[in-house]
Amino acid sequence: MVNGTAASVGGLSGRLxxxxxxxxxxYAVSMFGGTAILIAATLLxxxx
Numbered sequence: 001m002v003n004g005t006a007a008s009v010g011g012l013s014g015r016l017x018x019x020x021x022x023x024x025x026x027y028a029v030s031m032f033g034g035t036a037i038l039i040a041a042t043l044l045x046x047x048x
Contacts, residue, residue: 019030
């Protein structure tokens with residue numbers, strides 16, 4: 001179980017490392033997209 005958890009964390013960190021490219025513009029786009037998703041989810045929840 002411990003080795004499986006370590007392998008999962010290692011695999012996930014390898015994938016997330018590719019997202020950290022150092023370009024502020026891509027970070028801003030990611031934050032804008034996340035904010036848009038949160039706003040859309042909030043509006044959908046209020047409509048139901």
